[in-house]
Amino acid sequence: MWLKPEEVLLKNALRLWVTHKSNQYFILQRRRGHGDGAAKFTGRLVGALDAVLDSNARVAPFRILLQVPGSQVYSSIACGATMKEILQHWEWLEQNLLHTLSVFDNKEDIANFVKGKVKGLIAEETSSRLAEQEEDPEKFREGLVKFESRFNFPEAEKLITFYSCCCWKGRVPRQGWLYLSINHLCFYSFFLGKELKLVIPWVEVQKLERASNVLMADVIMVYTHGKEREFSMFLDINEVFRIMEQLADVTVRRLLDNEVFELDQNLQQPTQITKRDLEARSQKEFFRAMFKLPRIERLHDVVDCSLWTPFSRCHTPGRMYTSDSYLCFASKEDGVCNVILPLKEVVSVEKMEDTSLLPNPIIISIRQQMAFQFIELKDRESLVNGLLQRLQQMNTSTVCPRNRDLVFGKEGFSNMNILVNQDVEDGNEKEKLPTNAEALMTSFHHTGTGNLDTGMTREQIKERLWMDHFAEYGRTVCMFRTEKIRKLVAMGIPESLRGELWLIFSDAVTDLATHPGYYSKLVDESMGKSCVVTEEIERDLHRSLPEHPAFQNETGIAALRRVLTAYAHRNPKIGYCQSMNILTSVLLLYAKEEEAFWLLVAVCERMLPDYFNHRVLGAQVDQSIFEELIHERLPELAEHITDLSTLASISLSWFLTLFISIMPLQSSVNVVDCFFFDGIKVIFQIGLAVLDATAVELCSSKDDGQALMILSRFLEHVRNEESPLPQTGNVHSLLNNEQELYPVTDIADLIRDSYEKFGNSSVEQIEHLRCKHRIRVLQSHEETTKQNVLRVVAPDVSFLHEDLEDLFDMFKREHFISRYWEGISSLVERHDPRRPYAEHYKIDSRQFTALFKLCSPWPWGSHTEVLAERMFRLLDENQDHLIEFKSFAWCLDIIYHGEMNEKIKLLYRLHIPPALTENDHNCQSPLKGPLLSTTRPLKLTKPNSGEKDYQKQLKQMLRDLAREKDKSTEKELPKMTQKEFIQFCKTLYSLFHEDPEENDLYQAIATVTTLLLQIGEVGQRSSSISSGSASDEFVDSENGACSSDQDCVFSETTSTPTQPLPETDWVVSLEHILASLLTEQSLVNFFEKPWELKPKLESAKMNPYSLKTNGISQQSPILS
Secondary structure, three states: OEEEEEEEOOOOHHHOEEEEEEOOOEEEEEEOOOOOOOOOHHHHHHHHHHHHOOOOOOOOOEEEEEEOOOOOOEEEEEEEOOHHHHHHHHHHHHHHOOOOHHHOOOHHHHHHHHHHHHHHHHHHHHHHHHHHOOOOHHHHHHHHHHHHHHHOOOOOOOEEEEEEEEEEEOOEEEEEEEEEEOOEEEEEEEEOOEEEEEEEEHHHOOEEEEEOOOOOOOEEEEEEOOEEEEEEOOOOHHHHHHHHHHHHHHHHHHHHOHHHHOOOHHHOOHHHOOHHHHHHHHHHHHHHHHHOOOOOOOEEEEEEEEEEEOOOOEEEEEEEEEEOOEEEEEEOOOOOOEEEEEHHHEEEEEEOOOOOOOOOOEEEEEOOOEEEEEEOOOOHHHHHHHHHHHHHHHHHHOOOHHHHHHHHHHHOHHHOOOEOOOOOOOHHHHHHOOOOOOOHHHHOOOOOOOOHHHHHHHHHHHHHHHHHHHHHHOOOOOOOEOHHHHHHHHHOOOOOOHHHHHHHHHOHHHHHHHOEOHHHHHHHHHOOOOOHHHHHHHHHHOOOOOOOHHHOOHHHHHHHHHHHHHHHHHOOOOOOOOOHHHHHHHHHHHOOHHHHHHHHHHHHHHHOOOOOOOOOHHHHHHHHHHHHHHHHHOHHHHHHOOOOHHHHHHHHHHHHHOOEOOEOHHHHHHHHHHHHHHOOHHHHHHHHHHHHHOHHHHHOOOOHHHHHHHHHHHHHOEEOOOOOOOOOOOHHHHOOOOHHHOOOEEHHHHHHHHHHHHOOOOHHHHHHHHHHHHHHHHHHHHHHHHHHHHHHHHHHOOOOHHHHHHHHHHHHHHHHHHHHOOOOOOOOOOOOOOOOHHHOOEEOHHHHHHHHHHHOOOOOHHHHHHHHHHHHHHHOOOOOOOEEHHHHHHHHHHHHHOOHHHHHHHHHHOOOOOOOOHHHHOOOOOOOOHHHOOOOOOEEEOOOOOEEEOHHHHHHHHHHHHHHHHHOOOOOOOOEEHHHHHHHHHHHHHHOOOOOOHHHHHHHHHHHHHHHHHHHHHHHHHHHHOOOOHHHHOOOOOOOOOOHHHHHHOOOOOOOOOOOOOHHHOEEOHHHHHHHHOOOHHHHHHHOOOOOOHHHHHHHHOOOOOOEEOOEEOOOOOOO
């Protein structure tokens, strides 16, 4: 294979390599000990060394080196595992390059030509490999070439796919090609001699949706800030929209939501993403949501098949899903039958004889003496082999659970799922486990006082119904999950079975059985430690179901503390969030402490993804979905309440607490029953049912406060008459003196209505809506961040608000450019929403230089990059090699709107440390010659005027500076040395290039330069005569007399000092420079000239990609 050319040393390498072939420019070498049966000791030693090395560290046995005649530098350009492979490369070099190289006279040209050719071969091979990944390699390769030539992105901008379509401009369609890459949506059209290029970064997309316009029934709408684009006439619009949604979701989450997105490692490398990866991700997200499985589960197979269902005595058609640890089945008709089989429960996988009645059947047996028959399996051999292989791996990993626990412990808490082993044999270990062995409801079960017998009879009836169901459908996690069980759950699970069924429905029982020892270990490690999280937990412990006797007792409080602290220790990314205490307290009522811990894990990490983090992003996404569902399902209510964000803010607690503490406990546990069985869709449909039941009152409400009161009162009066628990409401209803006057709603009726009216939303639909609304929510957060940053920065600058917004957008775009392509900028930090708003976006020195060139009004010329680097060092106060937007806006504001003294002060600071470094000191300056002579008198001839003597003016200026020095409260800047002053002059000269008043400015700066050189020499001579300061020597007496020493300083003389002073004694201050510049009106006019930022911003919008790749400036795409 061809290699990126790298220099190699041959001084000691000759002992390891043997030259096999060579010519004037290339050497083919073989590693000693390879392909030599009669190898000597050295060769055998090298061969043995290569044989025992890890595969990643082994060296290919053959290589080709580039040797340029007359040069001692060698470069490796190819390697091979076999002689046949390396000879193919050698023959290509001889046929295509060997005779061509003789035309070059310069050895450097030879080396550059060969290296460039090899890099081209590598790029061609890479493109070929990318093309092979797609369905039609030739078509994709052709599209890839056009994409690269038309948009000229860096090589790292990987094309995913492309489609022929139309882009609408008003009512006019433009036929062209839509290119979807990892970071951009691009459209190209060339029609009737007009070329159109459109580039939309995915990170700027605020909404994607399918709609219709006047002429087309189905178009894809792409919304960005203030703009919308319409695309249509796709061959398969469903596929296009699905890929666009996935790309937008992946890119926006990768760039804006790293707090959570890091869990999905497969898509963290953008250059490795393919179209198949995106489709597989979509399917995997659905699979994990459908069966409520851990995020780490990798989906392996999706196969259409039929499952024998004994309760219906027929084969039910559906789809089988296999992953690392599970085999799952879902019927094609929603709700008919679902099955979850953890592979740890599987005993055997057997193939049966293929018959006409049972085509391609397999039997899967589990530990509970049950068997599942699947038929109509395509590619049965591959499926069975994969299952058997994963079963063998699982059995091997569970041979010694104690040792496996230790391995988990080394990996860290984020990947561990282990629980207390109740069969611990060591007596000492038993003493170390302070956990409760029973659910709190067992010890604190206070029954109601009214109609006790009837209540218990209802419980017994429910228990009998469940026992009958278990006998027919199974009682473990492997049970058949049908519509019948959903109806039983909606009626309310019996108190005695609630904890067990929660564990089964959530599959926390699998974690409980397969991870012994972990929870007790977490408790031992976490208890007794004090941090911010534990302090938050302590504050909320006594706010968790305070009306229940279990949490008026230290037993319940201690158990709650242990579970919350252990989970925070397990998952520090989540730690502890409010509402977790309320949820955990209910789990502890019905489950043992260790079981409650794993139920909490299931809820936080699988069933409510992204709910419990810094921004409760998952809950906000579901709130946005809830608003859309209100529009669709309750249009009259949505029409009356135009701002549904109010209802969303009210309903946020419904989603975070699963209606616990919103309803009375006896009612809310029925909601939790349904949640563990059906997932988040239950909260959506019950929320809609609540709004539907109160719609009349809500439509007549006058303000948000009244709407909140209506909903609160309704929920407080949702009762569960069948519950054996005492009918006590929550704290709010107990304080309501009018609760008897309000009608009571039975929780069973509310749940039944929710399923009948709003229960048709599928998991697939909810996942699609989450993908759609996640983009909106994240962009809303970005807009909030932007407004907060602008609010902080605006008081300190003088830019118009719209200009400041555009400047921020440009700064943010440059920040994201550093994130688009891996390896371009390793210094830019990942986006972290937990940081202060002003620190969300930062740029490095290279990016700052690019923006500085685009925005600076002064024509710095070739000096721009040097000054930009100094400006960056000046702004980088904490020396982390990154600056924030506030600093960037501050420096531009001084240049555009600052007073003359502020601008000169900024320029002055750019020419002294820390902005000026030793490397800058050593720069050669063109400002040398007669102009900078310090022996000339301070007399200059100006056009149309006589000679002007600056002696009196200089004396007066120094006297004024001496007086002002004591008044100044600002910290005095260091004085400037002669070398630094020369650099300063160089900068001033570069500012006036191509200015209309260029000649006058050059004459003025020449005058000021000469004046300042004399001032520095005055200070140098004065310091050698007297120990006093230069300013004190020049302070005249009250009658204005001048000392003789001062007179001789300004006299025209050609005498030189007998002992010249060191150059370092020559200094001038900012005050000297500012006062001298003020003497020239042309310089004052230049620095007080107003500048407009808007033209620069408009130009920058047309050139958004200012970075360079491999030293070659990338031509920017046109944003239309």
